[in-house]
Amino acid sequence: MQTTHPGVGSEPISMRFPRIFPRPKSDYGIWSWISTVDHKRIGTLYAVTSFLWFLVGGIEALIMRLQLSQADNTLVDPELFNQLFTMHGTTMVFLVVMPLSAAFFNWLVPLQIGARDVAFPRLNALSYWIFLFGSLFLNFSWFVGDAPNGGWFGYAPNSHLAFNPTHGMTYWVIGLNILGIASIAAGLNFIVTILNMRAPGMTLTKMPVFTWMTFVTSVLIVLALPVLTVALIQLQVDRLYGTHFYNTAAGGDPVLWQHVFWLFGHPEVYILILPAMGIVSEILPVFSRKPLFGYTFLVFAGVAIGFMGWFVWSHHMFTVGLGPAANSAFAISTMAIAIPTGVKIFNWIGTMWGGSVRFSTAMLFAISFIAMFTIGGLSGVMHASVPTDAQQQDTYFVVAHFHYVLFGGAIMAIFGGIYFWWPKATGYMLSEGWGKANWLLMLIGFNLQFAPQHWLGLDGMPRRVFTYAENMGWENTNMYASAGGFLMAFGVLLFLINVFYSARKRVPAGDDPWDGRTLEWSIASPPPHYNFEKIPNVEHRDDWWFTKHPELIAEYYHDEHEGELRAPSGAQFDDDVEDEHHDEHTSDHHGDDDHGHGIHLPDMSYYPFILALGLTIVGAGLMTIIPVIIIGVVILLWGLIGWSMEPVNDPVPEGASHGH
């Protein structure tokens, strides 16, 4: 089994692309981060970057709340207000919730399925770098004074050159296209990882729910993002090359944009919330000391949401006038999707029911998620009613609704996930005292900000308008909302204080501080770079829990597990017969000096960074600067050719210990 394949192993070296820089080897310094292919490091990069964007998007929100705190305020002019709400929405969706979820995917999926890395580590690095450069490109527009101003949905023809002649929406179109490539690459990677890299015995129904939700989300990303790409390409060629997709003078149809955008946009909503649901489904059983209630139902509900999410998009368009048939169909499908969502909520409550619940910070965030998400879900299903929706469209009621879902839902769950897995990732605990203060301020501030917006919306206060008149009676309510916004920001500040405080205190966490259930708690904190010294054999759902408590097996799973066939694992073997020099996940090089005993991990590579850089420069060049395109293409080709000719692992020098 362990014999190498001489032909495959040595041949590609003869056609290796000449390297300008030596292949990085060091584990330290900035170069090691730029060239890393370790899923844990990439997860950390995602987390830090998107948290910085979270602060940026939050500041944009605070400026808007300041502006709206008084009637007829002149702090912000209408044009800047347009830019603020456009960039706030775009940032929070594409640069915060999606990549923060990706940070969890990266950190957790290989650990939860018992793998040593994702299926394509270099592709994974590429996703991150494209995301980083794309986000910088998008926000670069602030510095040229031309930030996008057409809303995160970029409705054409309002975003068309005829009505929006500055460069802002061009930055938006190209920036989001770049980010879309990153998302699709990551989605493909996690689909393959989850299907192919599971440890022996981990059948699909034994996968942790977070991994399941990652899988559903990845499928949605891979299928939904191309639709956005199409909409953006159409708008881009219209703006840059004078085609007519959305040129109303030539017969272009504004409703088409809405259809294409929301056909992406509604699955996108589930792309944002399903990972959060996965996180909560991991936290609740641990702190209730009970298995998840109705695992199979919960997983199927998640899959059902992912599927039905494709058939509800036109509820964003009830006021367009699509006719009673279309409106009824989408009203029914929108009401129907509340069913699997409700199933999940009852499953979570059932998980806590009768458990010995510990109210740690992570658990508090998870419970808040259920409460806030239920409120957001209820106001959401109200929009399924067409006449009701006509009253609420474009008012602050909608703003309140989706912030309950996306902040009260997604962000609360993500914070819970940070508190839950922080000890695993760093090896030390986050302070529970600061954590609870952080939770309380965020929860109160959030409700103070967004609950009143339901009233404002029902009273007719329109969204996306930079101010309101004095005699409307909205001053007090808006003042509360603004105060709540700053309270929330203060809560986030406490989180940052907690991070620095805890990093100084460094209370050691141990391997399994919460008495966890899934495989990531069975290894050291922080995990060694090869994750598992020995790939685990999985016998049960919540395998680690039953490894620790074998006496409970009979109680929960009395008859399910006799004589099951073990699925082979992609991560298990140390060589890959099929195609050594191109394949990403295994090869012939030992991991580290003393540890890992001949575990094979891919070598570091700087080509993902270069490829992403080239791609972004090409994107920037599309703003009709031809020489920049040429520079970008050259860098892109350098990255592409270098990558395809680079073996995953350089050959081991003679005499180096192999370990097998």
Next chain:
Amino acid sequence: MASASATYEIKSEHGEVINTSTGLSNKKLLMWAFLGSDVMFFGSFIATFLVYRNRSLVGPYPADILDIPITSVSTFVLLMSSLAMVLALSYVQEGRKKLGTLWIFAVVVLGAIFLLFQVYEFNHFAKVGLTPRTNLFGTTFFILTGLHGAHVTLGVLWLMFLGFGSIKGTLRADNAIDLELAGLYWHFVDIVWIVIFTVIYLISARDVAPPGSVPWVPGAH
């Protein structure tokens, strides 16, 4: 680890050991997932074409300009390239280097001929008076077929790369999966063309000026 692998070994039809949970290689699964993604990409553009059918305000309209016989020839060429692809993969898997190389380059040549047809067609249309900026038909037609052409171009370059690999001996029976991936991609692009050909050239080819639009007069643009 050697003992574990002995227990869980699964062999593919060609006798290679595949060490994944599904028994499919990672790369093949990646390619299938990517093609699913590409379906949504082309699907959205084809839907756009259909939505904008009969909605151009000025000519030329499809009936004025589309040439079904010529495009049928190029379609036939592309379909035959898929046949060549199947033969190429089969020979490479059998380790018959010369025949494998020959058929890979046959795919390359047929793909290039298809692209030349497209270049001719685009040029001809531009001369007669249809560009992406002319009307909705021009916009949707050029962007959809142009992006398909870009896919074909990428496939031709990829297959050239593999063809030279076959000559040098780096593409062999034991890593024929690399050619199989290119083959999956190539067949997919071919299938997309069948849909595009049907939608544009067969369904829309007789579309004349819709009510309220100006009929097209050749040479008067």
